[in-house]
Amino acid sequence: MSTMSLAHRPWWPWVRRIAVWGFFGLIAWLLINQARAIDWQEVLDAMRALPASTLLLAGALAAGSFAIYSTYDLLGRYLTRHRLRAASVMGVTFISYAFNLNLGSLVGGVAFRYRLYSRLGLSNDTITRVLGFSMLTNWLGYLVVAGAAFCFWPMVLPDEWKIDNGGLRILGAVLLxxxxxxxxxxxxxxxRVFRIHRYLFKVPKLRMALLQxxxxxxxxxxxxxxxxxxxxxxxxxxxxxxxxLVAAVAGVVTHVPAGLGVLEAVFIALLSHQVPQGKLLGVLLVYRGLYYLLPLAVATVAYFVTELRTRRLRTTAR
Structure with missing residues (x-):
């Protein structure tokens, strides 16, 4: 029986819902079980022990990352020749990225871009091209950074794993x-223009690819x-x-919003032989605060301000 025929069965939507909720239930159960085994006092002590200078430097790096990501859509602006101001484009990209990290790509990366850009006057075709080029930019860098890391600087795996890095080196070479x-x-x-399913992709110039x-x-x-x-x-x-980089792909594959629990599980599995588990988890919670929650708070305020301005402009236009 094909997937298309299954999709038309009256019971199929219920099966999908049960499977999705069952998956999230399993994740929740695993997280609760894992949480019970954690010494939370050790985690809190690790968080409190972080010097202010360390937090400031980490925050500056996080801000730099968001600033760079916010320019991704400017590349799409150049390619599509739309006339939105650069500041507006960067604002939309920042808001979308913050929600993308916390709520998933469909809600953040896609839905927020379509809503905000359409309210600013862009057509769906232009938004799709901008979004697609931004995603391509993001994962192009991933291919190179992950490829170099896996190929030339292999991970130090726990001794009990009894495996080498040969497979990762091959994967790194493939990514490169x-x-x-x-x-x-x-x-x-x-x-040249290529058709990918329903979409057309125009190959950019080499200098644009290098900038990406x-x-x-x-x-x-x-x-x-x-x-x-x-x-x-x-x-x-x-x-x-x-x-x-491993955790990033694991988060995408599992479709868990914000990679909740996935990021922590990967880091604990691969680094707990070098850093105590409590301290490692404390660091990751601070990282989530700096890179996920703080930008989300800023993006939420920015989103509502943008919505209010758009409504006022429409009211004035009437």
């Missing part, structure tokens, strides 16, 4: 080849830097970055 293939495509087929690569690589590197600074150098930077 994919990124290189994109750059070659931009070098030899700039301006530089911006995204810097952004991923800064995100890793936030956690590395909070760990105060207890773990090598490349090790922290590699674990973060």
């Amino acid at each position: 080849l994919l990124a290189a293939a994109y750059l070659v495509l931009c070098a030899v087929a700039s301006g 690569l530089a911006m995204s690589c810097l952004n991923w590197s800064l995100i890793g830097g936030v956690i590395w600074v909070l760990l105060q150098g207890q773990v090598a930077y490349h090790q922290v970055l590699a674990v973060l």
Whole structure:
């Protein structure tokens, strides 16, 4: 029986809902069980022990990451030639990214962009092109940073795992080849248009691809830097970055909003042999506060301010 035929069965929506809620129930159960085994006093002590200078530096790196990500849609603005002000574009990107991190890509990265950009006068086709190019920029940098980390600076795995990094090196090489293939495509087929399902993709110039690569690589590197600074150098930077990159993909695959529990599980699994579990969890909670919750608070205020301004403009226009 094909997937298409299943989708038309009257009971299929209920099966999907039960499966989704069952999955989230399983995640919740695992988190509760894990939480019971944690020494929360140790976690709180680790959070309190972080110096103010460390928090300020980590916060500065987080702000730098958000600033860079907020410029991703400017590349789409250049390609689509729409006339929104750069400040408006960066504001929309910032709001969408903050909600994307906390609520998932469909709500944050997609829904918020469509709502905000459409209210600013962009067509759905233009929004789709801007969004698609921004996503491409983000994952292009991931390919290179993850490829380099896995291939040249393999992770130090726990001794009890009894496995080597051969598989990760191969994966890293594949990721680098994919990124290189994109750059070659931009070098030899700039301006050509390809149809991907219902969408058209115009190959950018090589210099645009290199700009995408530089911006995204810097952004991923800064995100890793936030956690590395909070760990105060207890773990090598490349090790922290590699674990973060694994956690990022794990969060995408599981579809858990904000990667809640997934990020922590990956870091504890891969770094608890180097950092005490309580301290590691404390650092990750502070990281969530700096990189997830604080920007979300700012983005929420910015979103409501934007909505109020839009309504006032519409009322005035009438």
